[in-house]
Amino acid sequence: MQEGGGGGDGMHQLLSILADGEEQARRLLGEVPAAADDQLPLPANKECCRAVAQQLRCTFLKAIAAAKAIEAAAGGGGASGTDSPRSAEESSGAGGVATRVAQDSQGIPKRSRKGLPRWTEKFRIAEASFECTPDDGLSWRKYGQKDILGARFPRGYYRCTYRNTQGCQATKQVQRSDADQAVFDLTYQGEHTCHQKQRPAADAPAVAAARDGGHHPLAATAPIMQEPDVQLLAGLRVETGGLPPSSSFHGHDVSGFSFPCASSAGFLPVELGGQGQLPAGGSCFSPASFASPAVATTLAGSDYFAVTLAGTRGAPGTSELGEVVSAATSSSAAALAVSDYPVYGYHPYQLHQDDDDDLDTLFGHPSSSHGQHGDA
DNA sequence: AAGATTTGACCAGC
DNA sequence: GCTGGTCAAATCTT
Known part of the structure; x- marks a missing residue:
């Protein structure tokens, strides 16, 4: 070349x-x-x-x-x-x-996408939602599914719907944890450079209600400068774990997820794990950038949730950053707050800057030895 | 008809 | 050689 x-x-x-x-x-x-x-x-x-x-x-x-x-x-x-x-x-x-x-259309060697920002989120869903997959309100197109060695459930591969038309390189992988079927690992890679509008996550009345109660955290519909960490997280508690607030974290819409299925239910963002970088665009409040590593949601029938975010863009002094966002929900107020607040609910997971494997271990199940895998 | 999903195959990294 | 990620034709859905 x-x-x-x-x-x-x-x-x-x-x-x-x-x-x-x-x-x-x-x-x-x-x-x-x-x-x-x-x-x-x-x-x-x-x-x-x-x-x-x-x-x-x-x-x-x-x-x-x-x-x-x-x-x-x-x-x-x-x-x-x-x-x-x-x-x-x-x-x-x-x-x-x-x-x-x-x-691909951007001339980026496919294997070189390893250099793109990559981060992982874990979501817990209500049991009734096992048939569902997470919906973050963005348009994704599934382009593959593969059985992963040691995993009971296949991994789904998604890319931005507007990849061809706008060259958006964002991709995500969705895999259900074999240790806990209610947990989904969402691995995002690349930031959205397209101009799609993030719609409200489907069938997420609870989330919508939370928004209505305060702000409109969706980047696409909100004016450019919102302070999501203040606005959308009304009522939630988040902890930074003593780390300085990361600019990379501010601005991430943390409320756009849902599981578009019955019982809309409860899905729990369990954890965010970065792989060294956050999506640059994620910190921008414009329709063109909404790759969101952070998550917030309401919990229908859940006691708590925690979000762990790891990884930054490598700024000096913050490369080891990890922000622990945890929240407990009591009764109706499923709120979540980001950083800088005392925690009243705590999730036992820790954050990693590593890869998915590490995240799995957080759930106490290093890859099991189930065999199904490989190409047909 | 257009767009999305499925699924077998290809390919690169380890 | 194995495995994960992606491609792309076939198929399905809207």
Whole structure:
């Protein structure tokens, strides 16, 4: 694969500059404490700074994504009018499966997606919802399912519905825990760069009720600058585990999930585990960025839930960040609060910055030895 | 008809 | 060679 001629260097430089800017914005966000810090009202100018910083960061992220797309188009030689990767591949190759190029529409080597932000969430659902799968309110398209070695349940592979049309690289994997069928492991990779609007999670009356009681945490419908950690989490308690509030965490919509099925029920975000990075876009409150690693929900018939978030974008001093978000729900108020508040419910899980395997171990079941796996 | 899902096969990393 | 991730044709759904 050769670098596309001409603008390659310039584009790299642009990408570098944009990345720097994004990093600076991120640091700025880190400098300005969240409104919830110390439960003190934040001076208006700081609020403004946060707003500007987040907008700035969103802008950089979008620009980076756009530049990458341009670079890919220029360098990959596949600058076809259609953004279908297949059409480009097949038109240039000998055709057929054997000539498939391991790049997608963004020119990103598929295996290189390991470099994309990746984080894991765990959800517990009510027993009645075992037939359900989590719905985070975003549009995903299932592109595969595979039996995983040692796992009783197959893993589903989803990508953004708008991958082809908008080049959105977000993907997620959904796997039910074999130790607890009510728990789903959701592994997200890549941030949404598309402009889809996050709809309210389907059939989640409880969640909707919580929103109605306060704010509209959905990024897509909310004005650009909201403080989700304050707004959408009214009534919830969250703990940061003594860690500084992460700018990466602020802004993550934590309420968009549901299980679109009967009993709407109770689904419990059990844990978030990062893999070193949070989605950059996740901290932006714009329709274009809503990859949300954090989760909030109401619990129908659940006693508590906890969310553990691990991993940051590697900012100095915060790379080991882990934010423990836990909440207990009593009676009707299924609320959740993010960070900076004392915890009155605590989940026994710990957070990891590691991968899914580690998360599994948190549930006390390292991969069992069930055999079903592999390609047919 | 268009879009989504299913499922067997291919491919890359370990 | 094994395994997980992705592709893509076939099939299903709307």
